[in-house]
Amino acid sequence: MVVRLADVAREAGVSPATASRVLNGSSRSPAEAIAEKVRRAAERLGYFPNAQAQALARSSAGLVGLIVHDIADPYFSSIAHGVQHGLHGSGLRVMLSSTDRDGETEMEAVRAFMSYRTEGIVLAGSRTVDGDEPLIAAVETYRKNGGKVIMIGQPLPGTLGLSVDNRGSATELVRQLVELGHRRFVILAGDMNLVTVKDRHAGFIEGLDEAGLSALAVLPGVFTRDGGLEVMTEYLDASGAEIAQGQICVLAANDVMALGALTAVRRAGLRVPQDVALAGFDDIATLEDMIPSITTVQLPLDSMGEQAALMLLGAEDAASVRVIDGTPVLRESTTFCP
Amino acid sequence: MVVRLADVAREAGVSPATASRVLNGSSRSPAEAIAEKVRRAAERLGYFPNAQAQALARSSAGLVGLIVHDIADPYFSSIAHGVQHGLHGSGLRVMLSSTDRDGETEMEAVRAFMSYRTEGIVLAGSRTVDGDEPLIAAVETYRKNGGKVIMIGQPLPGTLGLSVDNRGSATELVRQLVELGHRRFVILAGDMNLVTVKDRHAGFIEGLDEAGLSALAVLPGVFTRDGGLEVMTEYLDASGAEIAQGQICVLAANDVMALGALTAVRRAGLRVPQDVALAGFDDIATLEDMIPSITTVQLPLDSMGEQAALMLLGAEDAASVRVIDGTPVLRESTTFCP
């Protein structure tokens, strides 16, 4: 039922070897007359090479794995977009795994990618402070078997990847906010078990330290929009007094949490930035259309995805890590209102 | 270097056949004692099955293709999330292709998925009014070769999929807006070559017709946030007089265009909804945190992705099409201000 290379060869009156050489980029290319016959035959029969068979014969599958926490989260979908873009034209296809932040699902994805003999895998934002040894071990196995691993966020020592300077950028953001006049900070931390969160948190603290300040509160929670909404709502419920004393400035561990917090503040009948100033992290695309515009630390998400793809394509076998600096962007949401 | 099944078999002192039966779900399962030996050997050696070889031998690859226009667009990323979710636990892996709205890239993806012998492919929002014959032909070929095709949006006659009632929902939205008091409508149409856009547009027109109205303007453009921004900006520049006469109501073909338009309106120094009321379509997640809240037609995006996945998994060979109705949700952005 399905047309195979051998069928094409027979139809064209040549050997399978020749047909193969014509239809796929071989180093040897048959005479044009023959080639044309083969191409016509393939066309006539509607031949499609079997990628599995090719993969097996070439021992290379033409696949790249991409693991993200949640493809519906703009942070990850931007990165995914960049990866696709960077891979365009390379002939590589991406296998996607959106893990819903579940470690087991993540491991499963790594195992699957190992089985599918993907050329490499891009791992976005997966490092945890505690308990990612299994993941690291799996990744190590994968590398030993010849796969490349590109980590976005915090590369493992000795691997390729993009290292986001979460801590430094966070500190810089706080510096600028202090400069503006802010003194009363609340940290909306997210899941403190994520290295990204930990680093950003550490950066916030460092910035505060420099100014001789300390946070009014550090609120852990889920690293999502709903997490931000929930935690902020609880805080506002419990800390009316705090707010009454004057403007506070909320440092959210990422933009989606900041958006959740924004809504929490509004539901509480408070104003941004007059009562509660608000800063996020990542600069996801949707911030552009928010009123007030939201202060954040800008990360070149799309470009990061693309760079990761290029590192995968590139020949850099050495453990090369590129550092990505975030740029604080002060917008209306953190206007200082004494 | 890489451990093969044969290595495991040798290590365990059994034949490859037996090892295969133990390690992968075969209908025959060897005695427990033997099985245990094999499992231990596999563990010891760090064996990972070669999925390509399995695919070849079984002639089934365990893959599903997903084609979207732009994975960074919340509409598609929500659907992608739903698809992943629906596939979870099925053992199927998804190959993603984000085509950046390029027909050629889309075709390439279909061809690749054909080559990879994916069990099926989910195609989101790809139908065009004009010029998608090649795509349709490719999809047809794919189906003839035994693949399932699930289309989200407008299924082809005779295929599986989710049919979104764009037209009906659009009409209903206009009805409700007219009910509210709106009379002066502008349609922000997007790329009129997309069937989705055409249908929504037709629905808007029908709604207006019913009320004996016609649109002040129909503005085609690119079906993205930037497209919305650009087109709206141009319109506002050109039509100051129109606006001066009183509130207009902009019907955007989707939410991201509406968000772009929102920003255009603000940049022009006008207010939403007092000067320009605004309605979108899709109900993407980020609308939740907008002020003013944005009127839209709610579509269960995540669930749609999941349903598509389930249709793929399901045994429904018959051409079954499920109709998805959109629900107009009136919010602050369309408050009527006489």
Next chain:
DNA sequence: TATATCTTGGAAAGCGCATTCCCACCCACT
């Protein structure tokens, strides 16, 4: 005890293709 029926493990034949040899042939040069 002899024969028929199950089990169970193994041998071997693919799955569809790439690729290494190998051979036949042609051209050029001496």
Next chain:
DNA sequence: AGTGGGTGGGAATGCGCTTTCCAAGATATA
């Protein structure tokens, strides 16, 4: 005319696994 190099096509092997098909042992039936 003879040799060497070059070119172009085909036979055959192997990629790693699944799955018949077989045979031998175990169990059951008469």
